[in-house]
Amino acid sequence: MIRDITIGQYYPAKSVLHRLDPRVKLVSTLLYLISLFLFKSIPGYIMATLFLFGVIRVSKVPFKHIVKGLRAVVMLLMITVIFNLFLTRDGAVLFHKWIFTITEGGLRTAVYMTIRLIYLIIGSSLMTFTTTPNELTDGIEKLLYPLNKLHVPVHEVAMMMSIALRFIPILLEETDKIMKAQIARGADLESGNMIQRAKSMIPILVPLFVSAFRRANDLAMAMEARCYRGGEGRTKMNPLHYKTRDRIAYIVVIVYVIGVFFVGRYVPLGIWIF
Amino acid sequence: MGRTMIQTEKLIYEYERRDEEGNVVGTSRAIDRVDLEAVEGQFIAILGHNGSGKSTLAKHMNAILVPTGGTMWVDGRNTKELEELWNVRQSAGMVFQNPDNQIIGTVVEEDVGFGPENLGVPTDEIWKRVEESLKAVGMISYRHHSPNKLSGGQKQRVAIAGVVAMEPKCIVLDEPTAMLDPVGRKEVLKTVQKLREKKGVTVILITHYMEEVIDADKIYVMDHGHIVMEGTPKEIFSRVDELKSYRLDVPQVTLLADELKKRGLAIPEGILRKEELVNYLCQLD
Structure with a gap:
């Protein structure tokens, strides 16, 4: 399961989406996430779906690769489905047994919430697929730069984020290795109830933390050796400047958001939910 | 003989030993009165067993550690002087042992650009340097790859490119091959040799593999913080029994x-x- 988490994993390809300014992608992702909650009807969903698929096509990231990232959040999706399905009481009762009741409204909410969540995750992972973490943090750094005047250490936070992202796959691999090593020594990670299983994680977490600290130490030294001294006086390999394609992308996204808002609200087609 | 690149005079490095409560119980000398000299363009090797102080010495060349006694000059600059710190670090680039823990970027070229970015090099110049240094280590075709997908030897070559991009006069390699397989080891050494021939950089190789140092201009052998032997490879390797006594494999x-x-x-x-x-x-x- 560990290797299936694809969030934070850059997928190298040559597409317009890859070349866009990270600030555009950040703002657009945020707008897209908000847009998912702006409509309540089927036309809205159709529009959001079309837009998402359009973006996926443009991104040149294989669909399979994107779906793989969803596997990690199956649990979260299940919980959402179950809660919405059984706890929403709205409309005609479709199924009733003992304490379980499924209503028409509940079913609809469950389905729509699941779709929203999936779109939410795909939308945000599309950003991370097409943007290298460094670009991403560059974008965040530049977007949040005004906060620097309020003595918020924007550069430092951005640097920490990009390093954290870089080390996620390494630490995951390490976890895997430690797990295998402990299993080889007779550690039982599979059986027992939740508490016992949580306890059996300790012999994995302790060495993992030790190694993470050691790595952090090494990396800090390597960074210093390469003359890293904070954000001041640093130039950028990829300085951020908006280009025509970035402006076009902003317009496309804003048009989509406005469109989805009006279509979702005023096109009298299909079922209304909530 | 060219200019002196790295020179130490009676270099001493002491650290405090502490007990479990953190009280100082004494001092240990990791390096004891080391005299060493490297001339521009030379290939100097420092050999030693684990704990001989060779890595500690390497860290002095980059001013990561500052001597507690004696002096160290890198390209004529005293590493003790704080205002020279960044100049020292730029003139003596350092490659470390663990390839994973020294790559900062998530894409090869971003990592190579990290050093020049820190130096405040203009953007166009950074790209030029990145391309040149990736070519110099033969990794140009991997420029858009993620470092996680490279082999150990390739990662180490990227790390070397990252140092080369800062245009140092001297490259210090602290056991760059210790975590590599034989193929990766050869790759890295060949790259270093090529760099030396093409760019004329001074190379300081710290290692405990004797095979890697037969092309060196001069070898220093360290044991317990002292320099116990120095000379050309021929001179050093003719003293087989002495080498064995320092737990080095001939x-x-x-x-x-x-x-x-x-x-x-x-x-x-x-x-x-x-x-x-x-x-x-x-x-x-």
Whole structure:
């Protein structure tokens, strides 16, 4: 399961989406996430779906690769489905047994919430697929730069984020290795109830933390050796400047958001939910 | 002889030993009165067993550690002077042992650009340098790859490119091959050799693999913080028994030649290469 988490994993390809300014992608992702909650009807969903698929096509990231990232959040999706399905009481009762009741409204909410969540995750992972973490943090750094005047250490936070992202796959691999090593020594990670299983994680977490600290130490030294001294006086390999394609992308996204808002609200087609 | 690149005079590095409560119980000397000199363009090797102080010495060349006694000059700059710190670090680039823990970027070229970015090099110039240094280490075709997908030897070459992009006069490699397989080890050493020939950089290689140092201009052998032997590879390798006493493995050819010599064959001392030994053996009647 560990290797299936694809969030934070850059997928190298040559597409317009890859070349866009990270600030555009950040703002657009945020707008897209908000847009998912702006409509309540089927036309809205159709529009959001079309837009998402359009973006996926443009991104040149294989669909399979994107779906793989969803596997990690199956649990979260299940919980959402179950809660919405059984706890929403709205409309005609479709199924009733003992304490379980499924209503028409509940079913609809469950389905729509699941779709929203999936779109939410795909939308945000599309950003991370097409943007290298460094670009991403560059974008965040530049977007949040005004906060620097309020003595918020924007550069430092951005640097920490990009390093954290870089080390996620390494630490995951390490976890895997430690797990295998402990299993080889007779550690039982599979059986027992939740508490016992949580306890059996300790012999994995302790060495993992030790190694993470050691790595952090090494990396800090390597960074210093390469003359890293904070954000001041640093130039950028990829300085951020908006280009025509970035402006076009902003317009496309804003048009989509406005469109989805009006279509979702005023096109009298299909079922209304909530 | 060219200019002196790195010079130490009676270099001492002491650290405090502490007990479990953190009280100082004494001081240990990791480096004890080391005198060393590297001239521009030279290939200097520092050999030593684990705990001999060779890595500590390497960290002094980059001003990561500052001597507690004696002096260290890098390209004429005293590493103790705080205002020279960044100049020292730029003139002596450092490559570390663990390839994973020194790559900062998530894409090869971003990582190579990290050093120049820190130096405040203009953007166009950064790209030029990144391209040049990736070419110099033969990794240009991997420029858009993620470092996680590279082999150990390739990662180490990227790390070297990251240092080269800062245009140092001297590259210090602190056991760059210790975590690599034989193929990766050869890759890295070849890259270093090529860099030296093409760019004329001074190379300081710290290692405990004797095979890696036979091309060195000068070898220093360290043990317990002291320099115990120094000389050309030929001089060093002719003292097989002494090397063994410092727990260093002599290359097989040298060992064989030494054993044969002890049995009375007329072979000179300090044979470093297989071909050399074969030549001498063929000349015997």
